[in-house]
Amino acid sequence: xxxxxxxxxxxxxxxxxxxxxxxxxxxxxxxxxxxxxxxxxxxxxxxxxxxxxxxxxxxxxxxxxxxxxxxxxxxxxxxxxxxxxxxxxxxxxxxxxxxxxxxxxxxxxxxxxxxxxxxxxxxxxxxxxxxxxxxxxxxxxxxxxxxxxxxxxxxxxxxxxxxxxxxxxxxxxxxxxxxxxxxxxxxxxxxxxxxxxxxxxxxxxxxxxxxxxxxxxxxxxxxxxxxxxxxxxxxxxxxxxxxxxxxxxxxxxxxx
Numbered sequence: 001x002x003x004x005x006x007x008x009x010x011x012x013x014x015x016x017x018x019x020x021x022x023x024x025x026x027x028x029x030x031x032x033x034x035x036x037x038x039x040x041x042x043x044x045x046x047x048x049x050x051x052x053x054x055x056x057x058x059x060x061x062x063x064x065x066x067x068x069x070x071x072x073x074x075x076x077x078x079x080x081x082x083x084x085x086x087x088x089x090x091x092x093x094x095x096x097x098x099x100x101x102x103x104x105x106x107x108x109x110x111x112x113x114x115x116x117x118x119x120x121x122x123x124x125x126x127x128x129x130x131x132x133x134x135x136x137x138x139x140x141x142x143x144x145x146x147x148x149x150x151x152x153x154x155x156x157x158x159x160x161x162x163x164x165x166x167x168x169x170x171x172x173x174x175x176x177x178x179x180x181x182x183x184x185x186x187x188x189x190x191x192x193x194x195x196x197x198x199x200x201x202x203x204x205x206x207x208x209x210x211x212x213x214x215x216x217x218x219x220x221x222x223x224x225x226x227x228x229x230x231x232x233x234x235x236x237x238x239x240x241x242x243x244x245x246x247x248x249x250x251x252x253x254x255x256x
Contacts, residue, residue, distance in 0.1 A: 066192025
């Protein structure tokens with residue numbers, strides 16, 4: 001009986017663990033604008049080791065259960081080399097990659113807006129999520145500098161459940177003066193999943209606003225960021241969680 005109980009507890013701990021050692025989540029923001037501008041997230045992999053290393057990945061579509069994602073391909077990276085990864089996700093789609101590899105592999109991502117003629121119109125460094133970037137369950141993340149303007153800037157919210165079990169989340173939105181935009185929104189996310197809220201502020205009833213703020217809290221490990229951009233224009237920013245004073249680069253602040 002003790003062995004069975006221990007096995008159950010170990011399994012529960014494994015399921016609650018946000019990510020396995022060597023795993024990272026790479027959010028991918030894609031799509032297109034009416035003028036033909038397309039958005040794509042590029043991924044670079046650098047091998048700092050003295051021998052070739054291999055990165056494996058699985059693509060998780062928005063709203064899908066990531067624990068059921070099919071195994072993807074793998075990329076071999078020669079010693080000391082940097083490669084631009086291709087074919088990791090369906091072209092033009094948002095989602096995220098669950099990637100795994102040796103600690104000698106370093107990753108960086110960049111969201112690019114590319115015009116119909118192939119010219120780069122805007123770019124912004126993208127998040128690589130794992131370890132200290134994750135907020136612990138019942139912590140709160142704050143995203144600031146959000147806008148929604150008629151024929152101007154818009155805000156898409158990306159919310160990630162980094163746990164291998166479902167999570168309950170609460171989303172709040174505020175104006176710059178601290179007043180609420182809408183009542184708290186309750187959300188349920190599947191395991192290892194991504195939820196994308198396009199035009200999030202407009203959906204909550206704020207069609208003309210600057211310097212808005214989101215707060216997000218979940219009961220499992222999670223992450224959130226916002227894409228603030230002008231569709232088809234040269235303005236593009238990825239707003240990542242705000243650090244608290246005294247907490248260094250960690251973005252999670254304990255709930256009061």
